[in-house]
Amino acid sequence: MKILVVDDEPSLREFLAESIRSQGYEVLAACDGCEALELFEAQNPELVFSDIRMPRMDGLDFLSAIRDRNRETIVVLVTGLGNEEFALEALRRGANDFLRKPFTQQALFPLVEKYAGIIATRSRLQETLNFIVRRSFVMSLDNHMERVPIVVQRLMLETGEAIPADQRLGVRIGLVELIANAIEHGNLEITYEEKMAAMNASLDGIQNLHQQRLAQPHLAARRVTIDFTMDSEACTWTITDEGSGFDWTLLPSPLDPENLEHPNGRGIFLARLHFDSVDFLGAGNQVRVRKLLPRPPAASDGKPASSSASPAASTPAPAP
Structure with missing residues (x-):
């Protein structure tokens, strides 16, 4: 399993990378979102730990870029004291979890183990249950x-x-x-x-x-x-x-x-x-x-679909 660690603080980035590497996982490291996105596209890691506040591309923009490319990658945002609003916004954008600084290996390792278990048991078989009514x-x-x-x-x-x-x-x-x-x-x-x-x-x-x-x-x-x-x-x-x-x-x-x-x-x-x-x-x-579950599309009656959006569809998401 490949794990990508992203943080602009060298000491924390090294701590995260070496701690995870000590558990037997392959670790990639980047100092900001731009470098991390290049690694993500080239290496396709299954799990990402990313800081939120970083130069060039911050953690929220990096998260959005990941979700544009892959919805299955597990993303854990690392937050500092006073960044609670950013953490909530990250969860709204599709982050799967958060880890608050400062943290210890005792907090980190169970998180890595939990998501490693999820990744290891993903089915690669063709799913054939799509026509079941109940x-x-x-x-x-x-x-x-x-x-x-x-x-x-x-x-x-x-x-x-x-x-x-x-x-x-x-x-x-x-x-x-x-x-x-x-x-x-x-x-x-x-x-x-x-x-x-x-x-x-x-x-x-x-x-x-x-x-x-x-x-x-x-x-x-x-x-x-x-x-x-x-x-x-x-x-x-x-x-x-x-x-x-x-x-x-x-x-x-x-x-x-x-x-x-x-x-x-x-x-x-x-x-x-x-x-x-x-x-x-x-x-x-x-x-x-x-x-x-999504409603199946209505059967076509030969009429062109209306171009006006429903009120629910046009309502903007609430501000973080």
Whole structure:
């Protein structure tokens, strides 16, 4: 897997590149968006870490250039204190995640591992499910985090080509986040404070914490159930864990830039960007997400299409 690192600060660029390289990945490095775009076009990396504030071409323009060329590349924007509004704009433009400076290898490595798993399990087979009118099935998953990307790839395979190509990566990442939350915070009862303490303790701290919880039979026996349905209008996934739930009304607002700094609800925050609805049910141990599907074009009646745009289509996007 090729990973592109972009930052105008030599020390941070070198730290990022060497840290990722130490995990066995091929790393490309660039000092600004212009140089990075040349590398991107020549090398086609699967994962990009890019600073936002850079000379010549900043991270937002570089992100837009990537999305013009490839919707499947995973892009993580690196933000500094006070750049929360830029981070939100990056997510609106199609960034998949963000990493806030200053950061440690304990924060970096789980992010790289998560997206490496998603990239490794992308299907290269011809999808043949495009004529299904309605389908549904249920999966039951144990609490081994390394299986989550494979399960999500299977879930995405069931959708055929119903979800537009430029939205599939976002949906895939959103499902990974929500299922991981169901395992970690639901079934294994790991609090956000415990997770952060484990990540800060050592590079394998979070893995050790997982193993400690899995050693408890009553936690290890729990399952995550994923109920999937697809019809002509939408794909719907209902994810249920066997934990005690939580008060979902206390989740931070995804529209508040200050919440970019909080680890609480990070996965849910990112998931909200990729689904048309995210609803918590019951005690909070069940979440239902829905992705609306494009309507098929109406049959032609021989009349020329109207040249006037609909009000919704002509409404400009809200300012960041």
